[in-house]
Amino acid sequence: MSTTAITIAPLHLPTSLSDEDAGEFRAYGDLNRLVCDEAVGLPDLAPDVEQMLPAWHDSTDTLSTGLVARIGDDIVGMITIDYAQEADAHAAEIDVLVPDACAGLGVEDALLDAAVTEARDHGRTLLQTWSLHRPLETDRMIVPRTGWGRVPATALSDALERHGYVCEQVERNSELDLHADPAPLVAALADAEAFAGRDYRTVHWMAPTPPEHRDGYAAILARLSTDAPSGDMEFVAEEWDAARVVRRDARNTAAGQAFSVVAVEHVPTGELVAYNELLIGADRTGVTHQFGTLVASHHRGHRLGMIVKCANLLRWRELMPSSAVVSTFNAEENRPMLSINEAIGFVPVSYAGAWQKRL
Known part of the structure; x- marks a missing residue:
């Protein structure tokens, strides 16, 4: 050459x-x-x-x-x-x-x-x-x-x-062995739901998002660009509405992917205040990728992150029994989310550096 x-x-x-x-x-x-x-x-x-x-x-x-x-x-x-x-x-x-x-x-x-x-x-x-x-x-x-x-x-x-x-x-x-004993997930979910109390309940769906959840899902998705720990990385506040949710669902399922969402609804207000997403390609024996996980800042401290993660993982084990692992990325300073991951069996497998250059 x-x-x-x-x-x-x-x-x-x-x-x-x-x-x-x-x-x-x-x-x-x-x-x-x-x-x-x-x-x-x-x-x-x-x-x-x-x-x-x-x-x-x-x-x-x-x-x-x-x-x-x-x-x-x-x-x-x-x-x-x-x-x-x-x-x-x-x-x-x-x-x-x-x-x-x-x-x-x-x-x-x-x-x-x-x-x-x-x-x-x-x-x-x-x-x-x-x-x-x-x-x-x-x-x-x-x-x-x-x-x-x-x-x-x-x-x-x-x-x-x-x-x-x-x-x-x-x-x-980090990766989680999806074929490991589910007992830690079951126990963690039960403890978190008891701690959160009756003001919170889980809802779930497979993409495409049902019409009744599109506005609420759009609102919590918009928070990811501003609420997730990002150091000094500068991210614009994303603009989300029901139409953008529909477009995203279409992209995330266009090649035979399966996409699962578990969210937590705040019962007194009807607001979706936490969510977790899992996606797998058309090959159902492949790696599962966790897309977003977020708890709205004004509802943190109720173990909602543990609820959405465990509930979606347990559901996913039944839906996609041939997928061996789930992969996820979290900021090293996001200790609350890393603690959840570690408690339910995620182990680190690689790292990513986030870089910026101002012109």
């Missing part, structure tokens, strides 16, 4: 994965999984290409774009750039994908430079990204500005630091 010149061009978005021009987008899906595998040994952290394509086609809430780096005819890396579509959004979220075989060729630097140009062209003044890390202690450890957690330096983190990114936060990726 010649290293004389790196060329960068837009990632082509096909209408369908069965189209003749879908090869480049399929290569993106393969590269995404390869990078997750090489970085932490967990290729299933990346969604498959069938799951990603619907989100790329619907830019109502997020515009997704990509760039492909080549040396000659060989793909040596890619970068995706997502733009939240809220009126006051000023960040571009990037994902740098460079395989180990192409390390040291300057691919990361070329892609990061190109991302700056793209972000400025879209009127953005902030770049954000995440790096994956194994649970190792090495000679060079990165401590985020929150002071919580630490991750080993990698080729990607070195490139990010060269380009002026700051590690703001560390997130822990």
Whole structure:
């Protein structure tokens, strides 16, 4: 492979994965999984290409774009750039994908430079990204500005630091054995429900969200961008309504995925005040991914996080008996949620660094 010149061009978005021009987008899906595998040994952290394509086609809430780096005819890396579509959004979220075989060729630097140009062209003044890390202690450890957690330096983190990114936060990726004895989940759920009392009750559904829950679900989803611990990562307050819930449900089920929601309703007000989400792809033997878990700030202290997690996990074991593990990410400073995870059997398997660069 010649290293004389790196060329960068837009990632082509096909209408369908069965189209003749879908090869480049399929290569993106393969590269995404390869990078997750090489970085932490967990290729299933990346969604498959069938799951990603619907989100790329619907830019109502997020515009997704990509760039492909080549040396000659060989793909040596890619970068995706997502733009939240809220009126006051000023960040571009990037994902740098460079395989180990192409390390040291300057691919990361070329892609990061190109991302700056793209972000400025879209009127953005902030770049954000995440790096994956194994649970190792090495000679060079990165401590985020929150002071919580630490991750080993990698080729990607070195490139990010060269380009002026700051590690703001560390997130822990944990897994739970779905085939383990459910007794701890059953006991924890019973204790939490007794503690919460009669003012709270659980509701649950499989996507698509029933019409009667769409407004309440939208309201609690909107809180995730402002209530979840995020250090100094700057996130715009997301705008949610019933129509956005419908769009999200469509994306999350378009490729045969199954998506379960358990929420807690505050009985006196009818407000949904906590939720937990689990998703699995069309292959029901694959990894289950926990999407969001949140307790509204004004209802914390009632063990609602334990309720939604345990109730959804117990329900999921019956719905998806062939899935072996569930994977989740939580901020290292989010001790209340990590304590819940640890109490019911989650164990850390990898970490992520959250990075920002102001333009």
